[in-house]
Amino acid sequence: MKISQLFYVIIFTLISSLSYSQSIGFTAGYGFINMGEVNSDLKTSYTSFASFGAFSSPPKELNGNLFLEGSVKFGIANFNLGVSGNYISSTGSFSYSDEVGFFEENYDVSTAEVVGLVEILIVERSIVQPFLQLAAGVGFAKAEHIGALRIYSDPSFDLDVKNTVEGSYFAGRIKGGLQFLVQNFVFEIGLGYRIANAGELVGEHVENGVTYKDMPVRDINGNDIEFDYSGVFLTGGISIMIL
Numbered sequence: 001m002k003i004s005q006l007f008y009v010i011i012f013t014l015i016s017s018l019s020y021s022q023s024i025g026f027t028a029g030y031g032f033i034n035m036g037e038v039n040s041d042l043k044t045s046y047t048s049f050a051s052f053g054a055f056s057s058p059p060k061e062l063n064g065n066l067f068l069e070g071s072v073k074f075g076i077a078n079f080n081l082g083v084s085g086n087y088i089s090s091t092g093s094f095s096y097s098d099e100v101g102f103f104e105e106n107y108d109v110s111t112a113e114v115v116g117l118v119e120i121l122i123v124e125r126s127i128v129q130p131f132l133q134l135a136a137g138v139g140f141a142k143a144e145h146i147g148a149l150r151i152y153s154d155p156s157f158d159l160d161v162k163n164t165v166e167g168s169y170f171a172g173r174i175k176g177g178l179q180f181l182v183q184n185f186v187f188e189i190g191l192g193y194r195i196a197n198a199g200e201l202v203g204e205h206v207e208n209g210v211t212y213k214d215m216p217v218r219d220i221n222g223n224d225i226e227f228d229y230s231g232v233f234l235t236g237g238i239s240i241m242i243l
Contacts, residue, residue: 022073022074022075022080022241022242023072023073023075023080023186023239023240023241023242024070024071024072024073024239024240024242025070025071025072025073025186025188025237025238025239025240026068026069026070026071026237026238026239027068027069027070027071027188027190027235027236027237027238028066028067028068028069028235028236028237029066029067029233029234029235029236029237030064030065030066030067030233030234031064031065031066031067031088031194031231031232031233031234032063032064032231032232032233033062033063033064033065033088033090033109033196033228033229033230033231034228034229034230034231035061035062035063035090035092035107035109035227035228035229036228037219037225037226037227037228038062038092038107038109038225038227039059039061039062039092040219041105041219041220041225042059042060042061042092042093042094042105042107043058043059043061044219044220044221045059045094045103045105045220046058046059046094048220049096049103054096054098056094056095056096059092059093059094060091060092060093060094061092062090062091062092062107062109063090064088064090064231065088065089065090066088066089067086067087067088067233067235068086068087068088069084069085069086069087069235069237070084070085070086071083071084071085071117071239072084073117073119073239078120078121078122079118079119079120079121080117080118080119080121080131081116081117081118081119082116082117082119083114083115083116083117084114084115084117084135085112085113085114085115086112086113086115087110087111087112087113088110088111088229088233089108089109089110089111090109090110091106091107091108091109092106092107093105093106093107099152100151100152100153101149101150101151101152101153102148102149102150103147103148103149103150104146104147104148105145105146105147105148106144106145106146106147107143107144107145108143108144109141109142109143109144109227109229110141110142110143111139111140111141111142111196111198111229112139112140113137113138113139113140113171113194113196114137114138114171115135115136115137115138115171115172115173116135116136116137117133117134117135118133118134118135119131119132119133119134120132120133121179126181127180127181128178128179128180128181129178129179129180129181130176130177130178130179131176131177131178131179131190132174132175132176133173133174133175133176133190133192134173134174134175135171135172135173135174135175136170136171136172136173137171137172138168138169138170138171139168139169139170139171139196139198139229140166140167140168141166141167141168141169141196141198141201141227141229142164142165142166142201143163143164143165143166143201143217143227144162144163144164144165145161145162145163145165145217146161146162146163147159147160147161147162148160148161158208159207159208160206160207160208160209161205161206161207161208162204162205162206163203163204163205163206163215163216163217164203164204165201165202165203165204165215165216165217166201166203167198167199167200167201167202168198169196169197169198169199170195171194171195171196172194172195172196173192173193173194173195174192174193175190175191175192175193175233176190176191176192177189177190177191177192178190184240184241185238185239185240185241186238186239186240186241187236187237187238188235188236188237188238188239189235189236190234190235190236190237191232191233191234192232192233192235193230193231193232193233194229194230194231194232194233195230196228196229196230196231197226197228197229197230198226198227198228198229199226199227200216200224200225200226200227201216201217201227202214202215202216203215205217
């Protein structure tokens with residue numbers, strides 16, 4: 001399932017659940033991602049040029065970005081059961097240029113997840129409610145890698161590479177925080193950790209116009225790269241009580 005299709009599923013689920021759901025909510029914040037192998041590839045490119053005296057700005061690493069989430073919850077005593085969809089993306093790059101030529105490398109990664117959740121209200125029916133949330137489901141990851149090399153004096157060394165890869169993975173998380181009840185609204189702040197290691201993603205590899213199928217992204221040394229979207233996230237949001 002493509003990420004664009006996933007969002008249609010999420011929207012349909014949220015709308016169709018309004019007739020009998022207790023609350024529908026939206027949160028936003030910042031999420032970190034653990035793209036260690038991707039960042040290592042960018043750093044290796046940087047240090048390789050530096051070892052030959054070709055110094056440039058350090059690479060822009062993939063560390064995190066805006067984290068968005070929508071959810072529907074059903075209340076049972078001091079528990080909330082529900083379903084949630086979330087999205088996060090990030091980019092990273094490295095480039096070098098001089099009178100001899102140039103090299104550039106760019107990564108653009110994103111993922112969307114659908115998870116079922118269980119939320120425990122530690123203090124029930126209070127204006128301020130501490131909560132603990134556990135969730136598990138499936139994630140749909142996508143990544144794009146673009147690389148280019150130009151040697152002005154000898155175009156036979158020119159190289160253009162583009163990878164467009166995707167895959168699914170187990171998604172899980174733990175989250176805690178505080179909820180504040182104001183009439184039919186619930187305001188929330190939360191801190192959590194997402195388990196979202198997509199591993200090796202495969203897809204199209206286009207090299208100088210030639211397309212190869214079912215290929216992973218490889219680093220500058222030819223090793224397959226794993227994409228790990230796991231990380232800490234901090235969010236704030238609002239829910240509307242429907243029933």
